[in-house]
Amino acid sequence: MTGHTTKLTHWLFLARRGDADARNQVVDHACERLRVLTRKMLRGYPTVQRWTETDDVLQNAMLRLHRSLSEVQPESPRQFYGLAATQIRRELIDLARHFQGPHGIGANHHSDDGKIVDAKPIEGVEPENLESWTGFHKTVEGLPEDQQEVVSLLWYEDMTQPEAAEVLGISLATLKRRWQAARLALFDQLKDSDFE
Amino acid sequence: MSDIRQTDEILAALLLRWEEAWEQGEDIPAETLCLECPDLIEQTRGRIAALKQMAWMTQPENERRACVIEPDPLLGRILAGRYRIESLIAEGGFGRVYRAFDPELQRHVALKVPKLNRVSLPEQADQLLNEARRAAKLRHPGIVSIYDVGRDDGLVFIVADLIEGQNLADLIERKRPTPDAAARIIAEVADALQFAHDLGFVHRDIKPANILIDRHGRPHVTDFGIAATVEQISNGEFSTSGTLAYMAPEQLAGATHLIGHRTDIHALGVVLYELLAGKLPFAAKTPRDLRDNIHFRQPQPMTSNDVVIPEDLQQICFRCLSKHPSDRFQSMAELATEMRTAKTTQKIPKRMRWLVVPVVVAILGMMFWVMKDRTVRPTSSTETTVDLPLVLEPQQGTFVFDGTTRIITPIESFAKCTLEAWIRTTGDKSEQFIIGSDVPHCSGIGIGIKNNSPIVETVRGGFGIDKSITPGRWTHIAAVFGLKETTFFIDGKKTGVGPATQPPSCPTHFVIGNVGEDHDGMFFRGQIRCLRISSGERYSGDFEPESSFLPDTANAPHRAVLIYDGSKVEADQVIDLSGGGNDGRLASRSIR
Numbered sequence: 001m002t003g004h005t006t007k008l009t010h011w012l013f014l015a016r017r018g019d020a021d022a023r024n025q026v027v028d029h030a031c032e033r034l035r036v037l038t039r040k041m042l043r044g045y046p047t048v049q050r051w052t053e054t055d056d057v058l059q060n061a062m063l064r065l066h067r068s069l070s071e072v073q074p075e076s077p078r079q080f081y082g083l084a085a086t087q088i089r090r091e092l093i094d095l096a097r098h099f100q101g102p103h104g105i106g107a108n109h110h111s112d113d114g115k116i117v118d119a120k121p122i123e124g125v126e127p128e129n130l131e132s133w134t135g136f137h138k139t140v141e142g143l144p145e146d147q148q149e150v151v152s153l154l155w156y157e158d159m160t161q162p163e164a165a166e167v168l169g170i171s172l173a174t175l176k177r178r179w180q181a182a183r184l185a186l187f188d189q190l191k192d193s194d195f196e
Numbered sequence: 197m198s199d200i201r202q203t204d205e206i207l208a209a210l211l212l213r214w215e216e217a218w219e220q221g222e223d224i225p226a227e228t229l230c231l232e233c234p235d236l237i238e239q240t241r242g243r244i245a246a247l248k249q250m251a252w253m254t255q256p257e258n259e260r261r262a263c264v265i266e267p268d269p270l271l272g273r274i275l276a277g278r279y280r281i282e283s284l285i286a287e288g289g290f291g292r293v294y295r296a297f298d299p300e301l302q303r304h305v306a307l308k309v310p311k312l313n314r315v316s317l318p319e320q321a322d323q324l325l326n327e328a329r330r331a332a333k334l335r336h337p338g339i340v341s342i343y344d345v346g347r348d349d350g351l352v353f354i355v356a357d358l359i360e361g362q363n364l365a366d367l368i369e370r371k372r373p374t375p376d377a378a379a380r381i382i383a384e385v386a387d388a389l390q391f392a393h394d395l396g397f398v399h400r401d402i403k404p405a406n407i408l409i410d411r412h413g414r415p416h417v418t419d420f421g422i423a424a425t426v427e428q429i430s431n432g433e434f435s436t437s438g439t440l441a442y443m444a445p446e447q448l449a450g451a452t453h454l455i456g457h458r459t460d461i462h463a464l465g466v467v468l469y470e471l472l473a474g475k476l477p478f479a480a481k482t483p484r485d486l487r488d489n490i491h492f493r494q495p496q497p498m499t500s501n502d503v504v505i506p507e508d509l510q511q512i513c514f515r516c517l518s519k520h521p522s523d524r525f526q527s528m529a530e531l532a533t534e535m536r537t538a539k540t541t542q543k544i545p546k547r548m549r550w551l552v553v554p555v556v557v558a559i560l561g562m563m564f565w566v567m568k569d570r571t572v573r574p575t576s577s578t579e580t581t582v583d584l585p586l587v588l589e590p591q592q593g594t595f596v597f598d599g600t601t602r603i604i605t606p607i608e609s610f611a612k613c614t615l616e617a618w619i620r621t622t623g624d625k626s627e628q629f630i631i632g633s634d635v636p637h638c639s640g641i642g643i644g645i646k647n648n649s650p651i652v653e654t655v656r657g658g659f660g661i662d663k664s665i666t667p668g669r670w671t672h673i674a675a676v677f678g679l680k681e682t683t684f685f686i687d688g689k690k691t692g693v694g695p696a697t698q699p700p701s702c703p704t705h706f707v708i709g710n711v712g713e714d715h716d717g718m719f720f721r722g723q724i725r726c727l728r729i730s731s732g733e734r735y736s737g738d739f740e741p742e743s744s745f746l747p748d749t750a751n752a753p754h755r756a757v758l759i760y761d762g763s764k765v766e767a768d769q770v771i772d773l774s775g776g777g778n779d780g781r782l783a784s785r786s787i788r
Contacts, residue, residue, distance in 0.1 A: 126252040155253055162284065170369070171286070171363070171365060171366050171369075171405075172284075172285075172286055173212075173286075173362055173363075173366050174366055174369060174370070176212055176215075177208055177212065177370070180208065180211055180212060180215065180247070181208070183246075183247060183250040183253055183254075184243060184246055184247065184250075186250065186253075187246040187247075187249055187250050188246070191246075191249075
């Protein structure tokens with residue numbers, strides 16, 4: 001086992017024994033992932049980082065995530081990551097809705113002074129706006145459980161493939177097959193959706 | 197449905213191959229990937245395009261990971277000045293297995309690097325390498341060969357055959373084999389283990405993850421003695437290591453005097469149970485409970501939701517799982533024979549017969565639609581069949597012949613003899629020589645092919661076989677050169693009889709893939725997976741061809757004097773697996 005999975009397993013062990021610092025470490029890790037993915041989701045909106053509201057909203061989302069994860073006693077990295085990824089997805093959907101709402105940055109799209117046009121073009125079916133990000137997260141929720149689990153670990157949790165295979169207790173080859181099947185299923189649904 | 201599922205499986209395998217190359221910067225075209233299944237080109241192309249469109253889910257992760265997580269320091273490194281590590285294949289408790297390239301012998305190999313903490317002391321490393329050196333003596337088509345061991349900057353590593361395929365654990369999870377296929381796999385593994393047992397080896401860690409299945413579906417036992425040794429080193433034990441679910445009672449009890457080849461039979465019984473039922477024979481919530489169940493309880497009743505498990509196979513399996521070694525089969529050979537003679541189909545129980553009618557109706561329905569589709573679909577000009585030879589992609593583990601290579605054996609042609617091989621032809625209709633001995637300006641003993649039908653040379657002359665061989669399909673051919681008649685078999689069915697063979701008047705060596713040892717004229721365009729030359733008339737009536745050839749036992753009525761397998765080649769030397777020491781020489785010539 002390598003990287004952060006090893007650390008997380010250790011933290012989980014300590015957290016179950018009542019170590020408050022370990023519990024914070026475990027939850028902080030999920031919050032950091034939420035921050036990274038929020039930024040990824042908002043990268044098509046360059047001026048958003050000037051908006052103090054963004055950080056406030058993100059902070060609130062992170063607090064909610066912190067609270068929900070603090071209330072559980074995860075037995076295994078697999079269980080923890082499954083729960084954390086689900087919570088992260090829900091917060092991302094809520095954040096997307098918030099920014100896309102009548103007072104969100106989506107509504108003020110043209111206030112970017114053309115910077116959005118200068119942003120690096122995104123190829124393929126990668127979500128380009130908050131609405132499509134919402135669609136993406138919901139599509140992931142609709143994947144078969146085994147594929148969803150792999151997307152959660154590799155994409156939402158940023159694990160390496162060997163780490164994810166170890167957490168799930170499957171071979172690297174099986175993980176690769178599920179990861180491929182998940183991306184193909186996502187592509188099929190994203191290309192046909194209105195938010196392409 | 198099974199066809200659709202099979203197609204999906206093939207597509208997934210092709211796309212994984214594409215992705216592996218894509219990660220290395222190579223974009224393999226769909227046409228190249230689908231050489232053996234051209235009907236899948238369009239689907240493959242579409243899915244490759246889809247994966248490219250979804251690359252945003254992988255690329256940014258890799259970029260970020262490069263900053264956050266240390267990359268594997270071994271990737272791209274050259275170990276011992278020879279093996280260039282290309283990619284990680286697998287990772288487990290043992291350590292890591294990499295795909296590496298050996299420029300000396302111009303081939304890919306599997307390079308196993310045990311975890312550092314497992315061999316941190318010099319004596320531990322020595323013990324592991326000694327075990328690997330010992331296992332390197334095992335040369336059998338059903339055993340993954342160890343080529344080399346070494347050290348580099350504190351690391352120890354083992355170099356072995358690279359088997360392109362998957363392990364049995366993956367296969368069980370992905371698509372459990374049918375009882376018939378399971379019986380064949382277990383019989384072939386038992387053959388390989390019998391060979392090892394005869395040489396005094398006990399595996400001690402037989403489990404699905406240690407049985408690799410190559411692209412032809414043939415099993416190869418790996419980690420001979422190595423995995424168990426690593427465990428022993430870690431635990432400070434010297435006799436009882438293994439994987440708990442597959443361990444025999446005597447292993448758990450540390451009854452070293454009882455641990456032997458029948459311990460492997462117990463483990464293979466667990467694997468057989470898993471293949472048939474899709475679950476382990478002993479279930480438990482904790483390791484301690486599992487140990488108790490293996491020691492004291494009978495296996496769970498063998499049931500499966502999706503397949504009827506033949507009674508014969510159940511009986512064989514339960515005998516393997518007997519608590520005391522003396523109640524099990526006494527040898528792997530005995531087990532292999534039982535597996536091959538067992539009934540692998542089961543009469544459908546009365547309570548399930550009602551299922552048959554809808555299934556038959558469904559099949560007839562599908563046939564109707566297939567026929568209907570064939571009937572009404574107009575043939576466009578682009579669908580005109582063009583009678584061109586297939587281009588066979590070289591596959592690891594096979595001999596590929598195209599006129600540039602031949603194998604020269606040290607055996608001089610003789611009669612009576614039996615020549616046989618698993619071949620794959622391209623559909624090229626020209627006259628081709630496959631295996632035999634040529635006597636310049638007159639006939640020798642040999643097998644060839646012309647217009648997709650076999651031809652046979654018997655010294656006295658030749659005769660043709662009025663049956664075709666399907667291009668692109670693995671086919672077993674055998675010619676029995678007797679002194680009363682010469683008979684020919686395709687896939688074990690007698691398909692032709694010709695005049696008696698006469699012992700050759702001048703000595704020439706048997707050559708494979710080309711008409712002669714040092715002259716040209718006719719050569720084979722296709723692949724040979726394995727071949728065997730036996731003294732005497734091995735076959736008289738129809739038979740079930742073995743998927744790979746094994747050495748004959750001492751009391752067998754016929755003796756293989758030469759067995760070559762495409763997976764057992766070292767540099768230009770083709771290893772003879774018959775035990776006769778008749779290694780062959782790969783000779784190359786420029787393309788005509």
